[in-house]
Amino acid sequence: MQMAYTWLYFFATLLPPTRAVYVTTLEIRHEFASPDCVDRLVVNANHSIPGPAIEVDPGEEVEITIVNLMLSNAVSIHWHGMVHADSGPWHDGGSMITQCPIPPGSKWVYKFKVNEHPGLYQYHGHIGGMRVAGLGGAFIIKGDVSAFASEADGGEVLMHLKD
Ligand SMILES: *[C@@H]1O[C@H](CO)[C@@H](O)[C@H](O)[C@H]1NC(C)=O
Numbered sequence: 001m002q003m004a005y006t007w008l009y010f011f012a013t014l015l016p017p018t019r020a021v022y023v024t025t026l027e028i029r030h031e032f033a034s035p036d037c038v039d040r041l042v043v044n045a046n047h048s049i050p051g052p053a054i055e056v057d058p059g060e061e062v063e064i065t066i067v068n069l070m071l072s073n074a075v076s077i078h079w080h081g082m083v084h085a086d087s088g089p090w091h092d093g094g095s096m097i098t099q100c101p102i103p104p105g106s107k108w109v110y111k112f113k114v115n116e117h118p119g120l121y122q123y124h125g126h127i128g129g130m131r132v133a134g135l136g137g138a139f140i141i142k143g144d145v146s147a148f149a150s151e152a153d154g155g156e157v158l159m160h161l162k163d
Helices: 002-014
Strands: 021-033 040-045 051-056 061-068 077-080 107-113 119-125 136-141
Touching: 021 051, 040 051, 051 061, 077 107
Parallel strands: 021 061, 051 136
Antiparallel strands: 021 040, 061 107, 077 119, 119 136
16 A cells, blocks of 8 residues: 555656646736826736736636735726636625725735636726726636637737727
8 A cells, every 4th residue: 555655656746747826916006107198097907008917727726916006996806707616706806796895005815716718808907997997907718719719920919908
């Protein structure tokens, strides 16, 4: 029996390392910017519009800490397209629906299991007009989506359109 465990351990060390949980942080700020050529107060993630793309594997567990660095506004982030089948609705980000928003100067960790379906999803602010004020970005589940994609020269280009 002891020998069997030894062999099991040996083979386990040969497996490629897998990421147990995808962990990251998004810092939410009010800043002046002109993403559409007009200076205005925007809300961004990590100083950018769109915010950084989040890339995960199908079915991966995520823990995304939202740090609200705004002085006057609460925030929540909705993970658009995620089903939350295993984790329940509490990390869906619907402010005043599935959670109280994250107050200014504090942080909160969204924990959920992402969908099994590869493709391009998005995250965005889900309180007041924060989505149109700039808060959002791509949420990519890696994998083969070629059955749905058309051929493109020069590789993939990620475009984030807002109105
Ligand atoms: C956002 O910025 C924080 C702080 O610099 C950094 O730790 C984190 O990795 C960034 N998030 C992403 C998704 O790039």
